[in-house]
Amino acid sequence: MAEYSTYGSVAVLQVNNPPLNTFTRHVLQALVSGLERAQRDPAVRSIVIAGKGPTFPAGADLEELLGTAAAPLLSNLRMVDKHVDTCQKPIVCAIHGTALGGGFELALASHYRLAVPSATLSLPEVHLGMLPGAGGTQRLPRVVGVKSAIQLITSGQDIKAQQALTLGLVDKIVQGDLLKEAVSFARSVEGRPLEDRRISQRTVPDADKVDEVVEATRKTILRKARGAIAPLTCVQAIQASVLPFAAGMAREADLMTYLMTSWQAAAQQYVFFSEREVRQWSHPRDKHINFRTAKPTVIKSVGVVGAGTMGAGITISLLQAGLKVVLLEVNKKQLDKAIAVIQKTLRQKSASQKMSQLTTTMDYSQLSDVDMVIEAVFENLRLKKEVFRKLDVITKPQAVLASNTSGLDIDKIAAATKRPDKVVGTHFFSPANVMRLLENIYGKKTSAETVATVMQLATTIGKVGVLVGNCAGFVGNRMLGPYRSEALFLLEEGVDPQDVDRAIEEFGFPMGPFRMTDLAGNDIGWRRRIEARLTTEHGPPPDTPALYRRGDRYCPLPDMLCLQGRLGQKTGAGCMMLQEAKDDLTENIYIRFRTDGSVFDLRRLLAHTKTLEELILDLLFADDCALLAHTEAALMSHHAPSMCNRYDPGSRTALPDPVVLQMIQDYRQEHGFKKRTISSQEIVERCLYSLINEGFHVLDEGIASRALDIDVIYLFGYGWPRHTGGPMYYVERVIGLEKLLRSLETYSARYPNHSHLQPSPLLRDMVAKGGSLAALGTTDSKL
Numbered sequence: 195m196a197e198y199s200t201y202g203s204v205a206v207l208q209v210n211n212p213p214l215n216t217f218t219r220h221v222l223q224a225l226v227s228g229l230e231r232a233q234r235d236p237a238v239r240s241i242v243i244a245g246k247g248p249t250f251p252a253g254a255d256l257e258e259l260l261g262t263a264a265a266p267l268l269s270n271l272r273m274v275d276k277h278v279d280t281c282q283k284p285i286v287c288a289i290h291g292t293a294l295g296g297g298f299e300l301a302l303a304s305h306y307r308l309a310v311p312s313a314t315l316s317l318p319e320v321h322l323g324m325l326p327g328a329g330g331t332q333r334l335p336r337v338v339g340v341k342s343a344i345q346l347i348t349s350g351q352d353i354k355a356q357q358a359l360t361l362g363l364v365d366k367i368v369q370g371d372l373l374k375e376a377v378s379f380a381r382s383v384e385g386r387p388l389e390d391r392r393i394s395q396r397t398v399p400d401a402d403k404v405d406e407v408v409e410a411t412r413k414t415i416l417r418k419a420r421g422a423i424a425p426l427t428c429v430q431a432i433q434a435s436v437l438p439f440a441a442g443m444a445r446e447a448d449l450m451t452y453l454m455t456s457w458q459a460a461a462q463q464y465v466f467f468s469e470r471e472v473r474q475w476s477h478p479r480d481k482h483i484n485f486r487t488a489k490p491t492v493i494k495s496v497g498v499v500g501a502g503t504m505g506a507g508i509t510i511s512l513l514q515a516g517l518k519v520v521l522l523e524v525n526k527k528q529l530d531k532a533i534a535v536i537q538k539t540l541r542q543k544s545a546s547q548k549m550s551q552l553t554t555t556m557d558y559s560q561l562s563d564v565d566m567v568i569e570a571v572f573e574n575l576r577l578k579k580e581v582f583r584k585l586d587v588i589t590k591p592q593a594v595l596a597s598n599t600s601g602l603d604i605d606k607i608a609a610a611t612k613r614p615d616k617v618v619g620t621h622f623f624s625p626a627n628v629m630r631l632l633e634n635i636y637g638k639k640t641s642a643e644t645v646a647t648v649m650q651l652a653t654t655i656g657k658v659g660v661l662v663g664n665c666a667g668f669v670g671n672r673m674l675g676p677y678r679s680e681a682l683f684l685l686e687e688g689v690d691p692q693d694v695d696r697a698i699e700e701f702g703f704p705m706g707p708f709r710m711t712d713l714a715g716n717d718i719g720w721r722r723r724i725e726a727r728l729t730t731e732h733g734p735p736p737d738t739p740a741l742y743r744r745g746d747r748y749c750p751l752p753d754m755l756c757l758q759g760r761l762g763q764k765t766g767a768g769c770m771m772l773q774e775a776k777d778d779l780t781e782n783i784y785i786r787f788r789t790d791g792s793v794f795d796l797r798r799l800l801a802h803t804k805t806l807e808e809l810i811l812d813l814l815f816a817d818d819c820a821l822l823a824h825t826e827a828a829l830m831s832h833h834a835p836s837m838c839n840r841y842d843p844g845s846r847t848a849l850p851d852p853v854v855l856q857m858i859q860d861y862r863q864e865h866g867f868k869k870r871t872i873s874s875q876e877i878v879e880r881c882l883y884s885l886i887n888e889g890f891h892v893l894d895e896g897i898a899s900r901a902l903d904i905d906v907i908y909l910f911g912y913g914w915p916r917h918t919g920g921p922m923y924y925v926e927r928v929i930g931l932e933k934l935l936r937s938l939e940t941y942s943a944r945y946p947n948h949s950h951l952q953p954s955p956l957l958r959d960m961v962a963k964g965g966s967l968a969a970l971g972t973t974d975s976k977l
């Protein structure tokens with residue numbers, strides 16, 4: 195727990211609680227005993243505290259912190275820190291690995307801190323819905339000032355050793371043997387006065403500006419927190435650091451109690467464990483196939499087919515993880531553009547050496563030797579099947595073939611090959627080198643080994659891999675469907691797009707559904723609806739009622755917007771007009787693209803088609819993705835820049851667009867909708883409850899095996915606010931399943947033809963039998 199040894203006059207206490215040396219009550223008690231022993235021993239004149247194995251203590255043990263032992267754990271930690279702070283013999287902390295939370299707080303209570311260059315320090319409690327409750331909010335500002343302390347504590351960011359030295363948080367960086375250096379350092383400071391070494395006795399450097407600083411940061415923190423209570427509570431605790439130390443500690447303790455007993459802290463700790471638990475996957479249809487039984491294939495080299503935004507992002511992720519990549523793109527301009535993007539990103543990350551692992555090519559035969567291919571071409575089944583047919587012939591027989599699709603049928607793609615057992619879906623999220631989620635989709639014939647391989651790949655490239663079954667939209671996009679539909683129905687009834695967005699953003703999402711569609715591209719869903727024959731390139735399918743499809747309510751507003759060329763924000767931002775666009779296109783209009791400098795003459799393009807709309811459609815459905823991307827941008831910049839909002843040039847701020855508002859108004863009139871006032875609560879409930887209800891269907895069908903898989907998908911791929919724990923956690927722990935059921939019953943009675951509001955049988959069953967999502971496999975055992 196804490197090993198005691200002496201080196202002459204120096205006592206060394208080494209915390210030994212593998213793997214991360216976290217503080218349990220027993221570890222802390224052992225530390226107290228060790229400290230008392232060292233203090234009692236007249237031969238000991240200084241003390242070193244270190245971590246055995248890979249790291250200095252990474253904080254309080256969360257398993258213990260979440261149980262009934264939380265209060266004694268905190269008081270033990272405070273006791274240790276007090277012993278350390280007030281000790282009459284100098285205490286030196288020797289830091290390697292990650293000194294996090296309570297571990298870093300212990301170091302701050304000590305008199306000296308040494309660190310190896312690779313050490314990381316941080317106070318990440320805010321991510322767990324808490325604050326650094328063992329003096330962190332009081333000692334850190336005494337070293338770095340209130341302003342920096344607010345920044346570091348409310349972000350929970352890592353502080354690398356060198357930065358810690360600059361900030362005065364460590365006294366020395368040690369290049370050689372840390373323990374040896376720490377012992378000799380301790381010996382060198384024996385007998386020196388300790389009063390100025392005790393951080394608790396210092397005053398906060400910018401104490402006179404505390405109110406000013408807090409006022410200046412409050413707004414930003416509130417905006418970033420999006421409903422999370424921990425960041426602002428951290429600020430309140432830091433504010434108290436200008437009080438005498440004991441008073442500040444008392445304030446910190448009160449605020450810590452408030453946070454620790456909040457539902458948000460429980461939710462965020464659930465997120466912490468769920469993020470790790472998804473790695474322990476099992477096949478929903480056969481529990482015997484799981485992370486223990488299935489062995490992954492070793493992947494050293496990966497081919498990426500398609501160098502669009504997704505392909506480039508995937509390539510960056512793979513290179514950063516040290517894998518060899520062969521990037522294939524049939525369009526030379528697109529390939530060059532991707533190379534430039536990859537180079538720039540890796541350079542920014544100071545990882546330019548990784549470029550040597552990249553081969554770029556326009557020739558499929560270069561893929562003959564890779565261990566795996568990730569196809570990232572345009573989202574079109576015909577095209578993807580064609581690519582897989584080629585890959586099946588060219589790649590070695592044991593290579594895994596993965597499709598980066600956001601919702602196409604993996605079985606159909608696999609059927610284009612003679613190795614369906616090696617075909618799997620890997621749904622990356624954009625930007626692929628940034629977003630943490632990787633939704634891995636198994637098909638009917640995907641082998642256990644192939645599943646294990648892509649789950650392992652997720653870990654290798656630092657992503658959170660979640661295993662799901664094959665259905666339209668998989669888990670994430672499938673659940674998004676009802677949410678989007680309900681958002682559109684709200685428009686019909688009288689809400690403006692920005693009101694829907696505001697309500698959802700106030701709930702905690704970074705973006706409401708309409709701003710999100712503007713960003714992602716309205717055409718993505720449109721193409722999918724055309725493929726599903728819900729609409730056509732020219733309007734509703736013949737003999738189809740405008741507001742119904744296959745007996746279900748349908749809102750054609752997004753299709754109408756697409757037909758007007760309102761496809762999304764990307765088009766407004768990606769190009770620059772050389773000459774003013776003219777609605778009638780009587781003059782030549784030249785458009786140059788910032789992306790590759792190519793110039794289009796719209797009139798010449800139009801000479802080959804009857805209407806502008808037809809031209810858009812021809813290009814949208816062309817398989818030549820590069821041409822599509824460029825021309826779509828050209829046409830859209832001529833047309834309206836976005837689906838529902840307008841954006842000033844160069845700005846990403848969504849502004850209500852009078853043209854769209856008028857269009858919605860006309861639509862309501864045409865279809866006899868009476869505008870009514872709708873509360874934010876109703877907006878949030880209808881959008882989110884329909885999404886969550888779909889989650890129950892997904893569980894019922896075995897598309898996701900555990901509620902926590904859905905939560906992780908939404909938290910890491912869709913911006914679901916972390917402090918609520920994810921959709922399924924939130925509804926079970928905060929709203930209550932019974933309340934969800936009653937609300938869905940009320941709404942579905944009011945809107946009988948909105949099928950997604952009909953409560954799922956699984957939900958009904960759970961409420962009737964008192965069942966819980968936990969029983970389906972959430973991390974309850976750890977809560």
Ligand SMILES: CC/C=C\C=C\CC(=O)SCCNC(=O)CCNC(=O)[C@H](O)C(C)(C)COP(=O)(O)OP(=O)(O)OC[C@H]1O[C@@H](n2cnc3c(N)ncnc32)[C@H](O)[C@@H]1OP(=O)(O)O
Pocket residue numbers: 213214216252253254255256257259264265267268269271292294295296297318319322325326327328467470471
């Ligand atoms: C009453 C309270 C008194 C005082 C309060 C003090 C505040 C705190 O100290 S709160 C805790 C602060 N510390 C953290 O938040 C650290 C969280 N951990 C991490 O960030 C990472 O685990 C890591 C330390 C950076 C290591 O990352 P990595 O190498 O990727 O390993 P992981 O897979 O994340 O973790 C391995 C294994 O350990 C479990 N684990 C990690 N941290 C804790 C912890 N603090 N308590 C208990 N268990 C922890 C993690 O779940 C993994 O377990 P598996 O079973 O292998 O999944």
